[in-house]
Amino acid sequence: MKRLFADTLLTRSILIVVAALIIAQLLAVVAFKLIAQNVFIAMQEKAQVEAALEIVTLASAQPDAAAFSEAAEAQANVVFVRQDDRSLARADDGVGADVQSQWAASGRDAGQIVSFNVSRGHSGPPMNFPGFPPGPGSATPSDARPPPAPGMGPSEKGEFRKLPPPGEEGRLPFGFGRGENNGRFPSRLMNVSVEYPGGQWVNVLMTAGADRGPPIQPFIFVLSISLLAVAIAAGFAARWIYRPLExxxxxxxxxxxxxxxxxxxxxxxxxxxxxxxxxxxxxxxxxxxxxxxxxxxxxxxxxxxxxxxxxxxxxxxxxxxxxxxxxxxxxxxxxxxxxxxxxxxxxxxxxxEKLLTDIGALVESLSEDLQDIGQPVTFTDSADRMVVRAWPEDLTRALRNIMMNAIRYGERARVQLEERGNECAIIIDDDGPGIPEAQMQAVFEPLVRLEKSRNTETGGHGLGLHISRNIILAHGGRIELSNRPEGGCRATVILPRSEV
Missing domain, CATH: 1.10.287 (Helix Hairpins)
Structure with missing residues (x-):
């Protein structure tokens, strides 16, 4: 199966840069989400503290619990007002502690207020909101009456205001929660319980802050565009570095x-x-x-x-x-x-400089010259014309040495031309005894002869294959020797092809 990418330094550099950018983007998204969440929580708590201080300030200006109930119901961010004999706000809430400390530090006159509690929860049973299905274990206050029709103004004491219908996902507009506990207090709701003389408590359920944090999608989009631009720039930079290496x-x-x-x-x-x-x-x-x-x-x-x-x-x-x-x-x-x-x-x-040479014409001409002097040489050309860059005289000398070697030791030389992609192969077969595997490379060394008589009439000087290999290597090619299964030796000269 073909590789998707070429194994080059440029490809590796680009893949490393892209992988690093993807990891950096994921880390940036996670970091942004954590930072944004913490910032949102801090802003939410600050808004809740400020809203609670406003309600407490409003309560300090009222003469009694009834007046405060009416004044609280007129506030736009108040969802529910209820007089009770106990506080529905917890005394151990962190936001409540901040409100208590800021109120004490302000030095304001508490008026008729005996004490107050602020929390993001309450000590009573879970509450249901009109227009939403009740959650498990939910209970509607005993004195709650059906909500007024839209546009009828604030609800009477002890009633919920009419909440807007849930969104497309069936989600309460006041928080992040979802599931079977949707009816419980969402994150932006909070309880402010104010005590007046005689043990009268006014419990105010109000909203403060946003119902969700800042959207992360624009940040991801901008970050993705930025990282894409950086990746493209890194690709050009890698190419600038890689071109001189090529x-x-x-x-x-x-x-x-x-x-x-x-x-x-x-x-x-x-x-x-x-x-x-x-x-x-x-x-x-x-x-x-x-x-x-x-x-x-x-x-x-x-x-x-x-x-x-x-x-x-x-x-x-x-x-x-x-x-x-x-x-x-x-x-x-x-x-x-x-x-x-x-x-x-x-x-x-x-x-x-080497010359563009038709290798088929060169080998055919050499074969005919040897045939003219009576040498047993046959040649089979390739169907395609193949051109190489060569020094024709040197390449002819190298091929002649190999052919004469085949004739001397293998009785005849059968030459054929093959196309092998970007290379061309000149195959020379003989019918001799072959070459021992242990001596396949040794025959290319100078003055090495398999014929031990040292007679130049039968074995030459031992320099022919050495000269041929040097010439072929100088042409950017290679020579390979092998023994044919049917007998005889095969010499394959492989040369790089050139465009005409």
Whole structure:
């Protein structure tokens, strides 16, 4: 199955950035929710304290419980007013303690108030609101009468005000609660119980603050847009960092194939610019070194031809035919070995530009040349035209060495061309005994021969495959050897294709 993403540094960087942004967004949402919840609770408590102080201030200005009941019912945020012989507000509530302390610190005149309690709950049974189904264990006050019709003004003493109908989700408008206890006091409702002389308590159920906290959806939307913008910017930044690395990888591959080095444009971050500058310096020095070695070997080859020519002249002057032939064979072998060694030394030192080469035409021409001199070679071309960047003379020399090796050890060479995606394969089969598995790589080493007689007529100098491999590697390719199940050896030369 194909991968969804290419395994590159750019892909990994983008995935890491996206994953980090997603985690950051989740943490930001959680943090916002916790902070917003705490801020909302603090604001709610502050609003409840202020509302309770207003009710207590209103109670201190009234002469008795009846007057306070009427005054409290006229307040818009009062839901229910009831006179009783006990307080429905708890005395241990935190908001109530804040109200008590602020009232004491204000130094206001309490008037007829004996005491008061404030809480966000009550000590009596659960209450039902008109228009809502009663919760389990709920009880309606004994003196509650049906609510007045809409627009009739405040309810009479001891009655609930008509609450608005529930929302689309069937939720009370006064709190966060939901479920079977919806009928209990929601979070924005609170009880203020004021005691007057004679043990008369006026219990006021009122609302204060908002019924819900600030919405989190706008924050999530803005945060998502911001993180998306950051992710896009991070992608461009990663691409800016990764592009010089791509160029460096391409230049390294080209240098490894023996292509002429073109200095890379130095760009990107400072540390990456240093790497590219170092690569340019290394490639320039490497090309200079290779060229110097090539020049030395060419000079040595040229200088060796002079004494070899002199020796041939001296050999020709020998009167004994047998001695003269023996000397000439020795000189031929010495010249052949010298030229092979020079080819082995210079086969991977070329730095000039490669040419676009039709590999099918090159292999077909080589096969025909060998057939013309009587060599048993057959060639099967590919249906598609394949082009490679090559030095035609060097590549021809490498393939000729492999074909002649197949003919020498395997009686014949059957050559065929195959397309393999972005590569082309030149397959050379023979009918020989094959190569032992333990020596598959050893045959590419210089002066290594499987034929142990050291006779150049039957085994050569042991440099042919070594030269071929160096040339193929210089073309960015590779050579593979294997034994065929039906017998014989198979040499596969694989070269990268080029666009025409």
């Amino acid at each position: 160029e460096l990888a391409r230049a390294s591959s080209a240098l490894g194939r023996g292509e002429k080095h073109t200095p890379l444009p130095v760009s990107g971050p400072r540390d990456l610019r240093k790497v590219m500058q170092a690569f340019n310096t290394m490639a320039t020095r490497l090309e200079g070194t290779l060229q110097s070695q090539k020049d030395v070997l060419v000079a040595i080859g040229h200088d060796l031809r002079t004494p070899l020519t002199a020796l041939r002249i001296r050999a020709a002057m020998i009167e004994d035919d047998a001695e003269r032939e023996k000397m000439e064979r020795a000189l031929d072998e010495l010249q052949s070995l010298t030229e092979a060694a020079l080819q082995a030394g210079t086969s991977s030192l070329r730095t000039d």
